[in-house]
Amino acid sequence: MKRLEINAEVSNLAAVSAFVDEQLEAADCSMKSQMQIDLAIEEIFVNIASYAYAPGKGKAVISVDISEDRTASIIFEDSGVPYDPLAKEDPDITLSAQERTVGGLGIFMVKKSMDDMKYEYSEGKNILTLVKKL
C-alpha cells in the first residue's frame, strides 16, 4: 500500500494524479482504466479540496493498493466536514440541454466507471474507497 499525504488544494491535483498513475503504470494498467481512475481521482480530490475544510485548509491522504488479482483500491481520507458523496442523488441525464446543469455529474461519472465504492465516517475522518478491476 502506497500512501500520499498532501494539502487538500486544487493546485495539487496533478501531483495526486501522478502519484496514483505511477502505481497503475507499474501494474501495467490499460489506458482506458487509467483514464477512468484519473477521472475519479479528479472528481473526488477536487471535491475534498473545494469543500472539506472550506473556508479553512487541511490535508488529504490518498492510498493505493493493487492486489494480486489486479484489483486497485484507492482510498481518500480527510478530516473535514462529514460528507458522503454516495448519498447524493444521481442527476437526471435525460433532461434537454437548456434544463441541464452539471451539478452532481462528477460523482455520477465516478459511480459509473468504478466497480465499487464505499464510504465511511470513522474517528473524525471521511474515508472513501474506490475499487476498480484493472
Place this chain on the structure above:
Amino acid sequence: MTVTKTEQNGCFSFEIEGRVDTITAPELEKEIRDCTDKAESIVLDFAKVEYISSAGLRVLLFAHKTMAKKGGLTIKNVNSDIVEIFEVTGFSDILNIQ
C-alpha cells in the same frame, strides 16, 4: 492543454490538445467566451483530447447553450474513450457530435 483557434466566415474552430480538467477547463471557457459574440458557429476538434472531466463537460454545456441561439456548437473527431464519457453522462444526446 493547448488550444489553437482559427476563424473562417464566422465559424470559429478550436483544435484542443491534451487534458480538459479542473485546472485547464477555465482557460478553454475563456477562449470560447471571448468569441461567442462574434461567432456564428463553433467547432471543437477533439482529435487530440486525451481526457475530459466534469469541469470540461461544464464548459461544453455552456458553449452549447450559448451557441444554440445561433449556428450551434459541433464537436468532431472524438475518440472512443471520450465518446463513452459523453454516453454515460447523457451528453451524447445533447451535443452535436460528428
